[in-house]
Every structure is written in structure tokens, then in C-alpha cells.
Amino acid sequence: MLNETHHWIEGNGGDRMYATIDGNATKKDSRYLAITNAYLPGEDSVAERMREAFEKILEGRAADIGFMYDSVEAHPATPLTPEEIRIVLPKIRGDATWLRVETILQSILDTTIAPSRSRRMWLNQIVASEDAVYSPADWDVLRDDALVLQPGDEIVLGFDGGLRDDSTCLAALRVSDGYASILGLWEKPDGPAGKDWEVPRAQVDSAVHEAFSTFNVQGMYADVALWESYISEWSAQYGESLTVKAPGKDAIGWDMRTSLKASTMAHERLARSVLDRKIAHDGDRRLRRHVLNARRRSNNFGLSFGKESRESPRKVDAYAALMLAHEALVDLRARGKRTRRRTGRGYFL
Structure with a gap:
């Protein structure tokens, strides 16, 4: 035991x-x-x-070795009010009937006890560390299983690429409702399989082309680091059809290294959309992991994000891709006029 x-x-x-x-x-x-x-x-x-x-x-990133994990957790949006606690707590405690609801309620309402501790202790919620950008409750409440990304949907894309250690991600946001999806995520495997591993660039390139052929892409913002040649080719092939163009030298490249202010403002806009529940997602565990790995990083322009440390294995690349997709969506809504995909068909009267 x-x-x-x-x-x-x-x-x-x-x-x-x-x-x-x-x-x-x-x-x-x-x-x-x-x-x-x-x-x-x-x-x-x-x-x-x-x-x-x-x-x-x-x-699916590790073998199923017969590991059993059982956890009864309160809903992420559960408020710490007497009315709600009296309803929720008996369900969370299960058969631990010796835990008196009224006694625990006094502890929860004690202002000398941090609410995050009360949530971990009594509601069994995994509450984010103090420097995390989001708590699990902030993200999990945005899940909507009724939404599905369909071929032909108008979307914007965000891309953040790595080479060996960092992950590479292609993220999409639907224009109509801000529904987030991961179209591709390539991560270094754990253990011996990760030795000498590199991002399969041909697969990434194919995923981008497939996204453009499947959906009505209105904009794509891609961090250029390590992927300059590919981004240049994507821009040359698809740039003219995009409604919004990246602020870089071509229609797609959005270099996060060139402007700390621009990156900070983009992160703050995404954070506001998440906290205001202006976007939704399908509960993808990979995206959730990257979102919850993001840590607060203050600078002269505001609040940005980063990993725990430079060498941390807890990656945030999918969150960075989501941020770039969200920035494209913000620009599209602010100044873009959506374009219709050309079908090649003509009509004569």
C-alpha cells in the first residue's frame, strides 16, 4: 500500500x-x-x-501494461459555495462517510486556506501550480463533444515546428465558432525510440497540403524557425488564396523571434478568449497536455508564456500553434473579407 x-x-x-x-x-x-x-x-x-x-x-504514447487509474473528480466549474459543496461533496467522498460535509465546508470557507488547496483536498481536482497560465478547470470547461470539424469548413491554421526535441504541431480553428482541433502533432517518443529521432518533415508537409485540400483555409500563421524553406513553399502555393496574410515577408510566415511585443499580445488575446469561453475543443488529450504545460512569463509588454525551463520535457508547442491560429482568426475577424473557394465551374444565362 x-x-x-x-x-x-x-x-x-x-x-x-x-x-x-x-x-x-x-x-x-x-x-x-x-x-x-x-x-x-x-x-x-x-x-x-x-x-x-x-x-x-x-x-497511445505508452504501452498498456495493465495500469488501472480510478479518480472521482468534481466538475471543473464547481463553485466553492455552500449550496454546491453540500451537493457535490457527498458524491466525491464516495463511501468515506466519516468525512463530515459541514466540517469540510468550514475549512473550504476559511479565507486563510487557499481555494486551490481546498479543490485538491476535498474535490479531488488537479489544480494548476501558481505559475501555470491555465488551470484544468479553465480548459476542460471548453470541451464540446457535439462539435466536429467537417470537410469544407472555413478555418484558420497555426503552425509551430521543431526538429528533434521540440514537438511540431498543425492546429486549426473554425472561423464560425472558434472550435479548435489538432490536425497533426509530431512528438519525440519516450525511451530508446526517441534516440536520433527527427520530426518526419514529409509527413508534416503532407498534412499541410491535406488541410488546404480538405478545408476552406482563410489564413495560416506559421512560426518560421527551422521551417523557412517549407513555409516559403506553402506561401508560394497557397498565399494568394488566403484572406489574411501574416505580418512577415510572405503570406504565412509569422516569426515569433522578431517581436516579443507581438507574441505577448497574441498570447494575451488567446488567454482572454479561453477565460471568456470564446473557443471550444473536442477534449484532445494531447492539446490539453500542452495547454496545461504553459507557464506564465512576464516581460515589459505584458504576460507571455513558456515551458517550465529550457530543457523541460513538458512541451507547449501545440499551445503555440493554437495561439498562431487564434491570431489569424483575430485578424480575419478584424479586417478580413472571407473568400470563397474557386470550383472551376461557370454558369451562363
């Missing part, structure tokens, strides 16, 4: 304890059970590692 694994971190030797227990259980061909409250994201606790391992299995 592993108890309160959200406290098992590197600083107290919890990670080494877990590795020892796992090794001994393997030798005995036995199993172990871990129970815990919701962890604090970013602490790299054993509980956090277990959750991330489970999500990798769900995404």
Missing part, C-alpha cells in the same frame, strides 16, 4: 521509495495499490507521474 503519494517527491526521497517498492513487487510477481489526494502539478510527485503515465497510455 502506497499512501498519499502526492507527497512522495524527490526532495524527501519519495521517488526512490517508489522505485524500490515497484522493484520488490515485480520480483514477487505481485501488485500494489496507491491512494492519494489530488497532486500539485509541477512538483513531480509519484502521484503526478502515475497520472501522466496513465494519460500517455490513453493517448
Whole structure:
């Protein structure tokens, strides 16, 4: 039995304890059970590692080794009000009937206790660390399973490319309702499979061409770093058909390195749309992971974003691609007149 694994971190030797227990259980061909409250994201606790391992299995990025993860969590939008807590808490506590609702409610309403801690402790919600741009509640509430991206839809595209370590992402936003989708995400595999790995550029190139042939693309903003030649070719082929053009030297290139102010303002506009619930998504776990990995980065122009650290394996490239797609959508709505795709057909009276 592993108890309160959200406290098992590197600083107290919890990670080494877990590795020892796992090794001994393997030798005995036995199993172990871990129970815990919701962890604090970013602490790299054993509980956090277990959750991330489970999500990798769900995404298909890791082998299913018979890992079972069971968690009853309150809805992300649950308010910390007496009326709601009295309804929700009995459902979250399950058969732990010794937990008195009124006593817990007093703790939740105690202003000396951070609301984020109350949510982790009593509602079992994974609440973002203090420097995270978004909490899971901010993002999860935007999920709409009724929406689907259809061929022929008017969309804008955002692209952020890597080479070896960083991920590469092609993101789309539907013009009519701001519905976000990932059209392609290429990530370095974990373990030995990641050795000498490079982004499959031919696959990325094909995904871009497929997007233009499948949808009515009104604009595409692509960060040019490491992908200059491809972006130049995409711009030459599709640039004339786009309603909005990137502010760079061609119709698609949007160099995030050239203007910290422009990137900061673009991020703030996307953040406002997310927090105001002006966009929606399909619950894609890969996009969710990248969005929640984004950390606050202040500068002279406002609030931008970045990874935990330069070498962090927690990538944010899909979020960057979403930001560029959103910036194209903002520009389209502000000054663009949408164009209709040419069919090649003519009509005579």
C-alpha cells in the first residue's frame, strides 16, 4: 500500500521509495495499490507521474501494461459555495462517510486556506501550480463533444515546428465558432525510440497540403524557425488564396523571434478568449497536455508564456500553434473579407 503519494517527491526521497517498492513487487510477481489526494502539478510527485503515465497510455504514447487509474473528480466549474459543496461533496467522498460535509465546508470557507488547496483536498481536482497560465478547470470547461470539424469548413491554421526535441504541431480553428482541433502533432517518443529521432518533415508537409485540400483555409500563421524553406513553399502555393496574410515577408510566415511585443499580445488575446469561453475543443488529450504545460512569463509588454525551463520535457508547442491560429482568426475577424473557394465551374444565362 502506497499512501498519499502526492507527497512522495524527490526532495524527501519519495521517488526512490517508489522505485524500490515497484522493484520488490515485480520480483514477487505481485501488485500494489496507491491512494492519494489530488497532486500539485509541477512538483513531480509519484502521484503526478502515475497520472501522466496513465494519460500517455490513453493517448497511445505508452504501452498498456495493465495500469488501472480510478479518480472521482468534481466538475471543473464547481463553485466553492455552500449550496454546491453540500451537493457535490457527498458524491466525491464516495463511501468515506466519516468525512463530515459541514466540517469540510468550514475549512473550504476559511479565507486563510487557499481555494486551490481546498479543490485538491476535498474535490479531488488537479489544480494548476501558481505559475501555470491555465488551470484544468479553465480548459476542460471548453470541451464540446457535439462539435466536429467537417470537410469544407472555413478555418484558420497555426503552425509551430521543431526538429528533434521540440514537438511540431498543425492546429486549426473554425472561423464560425472558434472550435479548435489538432490536425497533426509530431512528438519525440519516450525511451530508446526517441534516440536520433527527427520530426518526419514529409509527413508534416503532407498534412499541410491535406488541410488546404480538405478545408476552406482563410489564413495560416506559421512560426518560421527551422521551417523557412517549407513555409516559403506553402506561401508560394497557397498565399494568394488566403484572406489574411501574416505580418512577415510572405503570406504565412509569422516569426515569433522578431517581436516579443507581438507574441505577448497574441498570447494575451488567446488567454482572454479561453477565460471568456470564446473557443471550444473536442477534449484532445494531447492539446490539453500542452495547454496545461504553459507557464506564465512576464516581460515589459505584458504576460507571455513558456515551458517550465529550457530543457523541460513538458512541451507547449501545440499551445503555440493554437495561439498562431487564434491570431489569424483575430485578424480575419478584424479586417478580413472571407473568400470563397474557386470550383472551376461557370454558369451562363
